[in-house]
Amino acid sequence: MRKLLISLLREPIMRINNKFSSNPDKTKIYNALSKLFNNIIEDPGNKGLQIEFDNVKDKFIIFSDQHKGRRNGADDFTHSAANYIEALKFYNSRNFSFINLGDCEELWENHSLQIVEPNKEVFEAEKLFLRRNSFIKIFGNHDLYWTTSPLAKLELINIFGAEIKIYEGVILTTAIGDKKLHIFCTHGHQGDEKSDGNKLVKFFIANIWAPLQAYLKINPNEPSTNSFKKTIHNEIMYEWSATQKGTVLVTGHTHQPVFESLTHLEKLYRNMQIAQKNHDEILFADYDKQVRALERDFTLVTTDYLTTSPSYFNTGCCCFADGDITGIELEDGMIRLIKWEYDASGLSVRSVLDEKKLQELF
Structure with missing residues (x-):
């Protein structure tokens, strides 16, 4: 019966989901990104961090959009969790810093307390970076709760065992010859009223979409190598980034991997x-x-x-339907789009989908 319902309902449900999921406004996105970037430059530590780094010695891994849930049928992260844990162990053992770029927890469909126990091993893997002071947590629209609830501070201490500040963005700045390159990282939901979580959208997600998804076990995220051009939201992000001299933009949010703006x-x-x-x-x-x-x-x-200007990058997500996860690496003067997937024996394997020298981004 479930298979029949999936075949009949998947397409109309996905259309409804897409209708509620995004409505980007170009002017609002431009203004929001410019305002956040300038705020971080002028007042670092408030809405975001500015970090000077050595692009040869220092290493970063950027993941986003895990949407950690409670391992029910509505939890898109379930199949990707093992890949994610193995990836974090890999990067921690190699002294990478970890930027968690928003929508890390699915807090539109779940209460924060509901996701802790099912993700205990996942949070332990993330805590490895926190212990080395190498963990930066950014909020997205689905985990905006961490910045709005008066209980969030205590809940985060309960999860991570230490106080942790949540930012809206981070700017990584590095010298390349006599030039400076800014790598501006933020979740990417800014300027999209539906993605900012208005009451109608939250009601639909929590009361209609989540129960349907749990029963039908529908994951709306395409496989990591998809057959699409950039979404409208990604296109607007690219257009903004192309106007910013000496700056590249790294976001998540759309669940669509983008490298060099493509x-x-x-x-x-x-x-x-x-x-x-x-x-x-x-x-x-x-x-x-x-x-x-x-x-x-x-x-x-x-x-x-x-x-096309090579000024925009998107991490993709950590909840693809096939269990893959994608992210952005910064290492050895390179920027890479990477994927972790299960091999034939079920082991997690890293592969490089694309890479480019940072000096070639100017």
């Missing part, structure tokens, strides 16, 4: 354009085949991806 599909488009420009028919045919495998109705590339 999704996986858009990167294939760009590679096609490069092959065409170089008159490389064999390479062009290979990329064309890959694109058609993702887009059955593909005809031609209408956007010039060769002129």
Whole structure:
């Protein structure tokens, strides 16, 4: 019966979910990002941190959008939890700092107390970084509770065993030659009224979507290598970042991995354009085949991806339907989009999806 209902209801439910999930306003997003960036630069430690780092010696891992729940059918994190724990152990053992970029806990569908015990091992893995003073926690729209509830401070102490401050963003600043590069990290929900958690959206999520999802076991997150162009929200984020000299923007929120301002599909488009420009028919045919495998109705590339500024990156999420998690690494003067997935024997394996030298981002 459940399988029949899933086949009948998945598409209309997903349409309703998407209707409630996002409504980005370009002007509001631009204003919110600029205001937060300037606040961190002018008053560091208030809404966010500014951290000077050595891009050769210092290392960072940025994950977002775990949406930790209570391991019921509505918990998108369930299948990815083991990957996430193994990834954190890997990065902690190599002395990475960890930026947790928001929507870490699913507090629209759950009360904060409900998620503690089911995620005990997960929080223990995160605490490894806190003990080294290498943990930065950013809030998103689904865990905004941590900044609004008078009980949040005590609850966080109960979870992490120490007081922890929650920020809206962090700016990592590094010298590259005689230039300075700012890596501006924030969740990315700013400027989206629906994502900011108005009462109607919260009611839908908690009282309609969550019970339906729990029964039907529907995970709305596409596999980590998806066949889509950037969402409107990601496109607006990119457009803002392209106007900021010496700054790249790293967000989460949309659950869509973006590297150098391009999704996986858009990167294939760009590679096609490069092959065409170089008159490389064999390479062009290979990329064309890959694109058609993702887009059955593909005809031609209408956007010039060769002129795209490499100024925007998105972590993706840690709750993909296939159990994969994606994130952004900073190490050895490089920025990388990485994925952790289960191999044939069920072990967690890291792979690099894309990478670029930081000095090439100017």
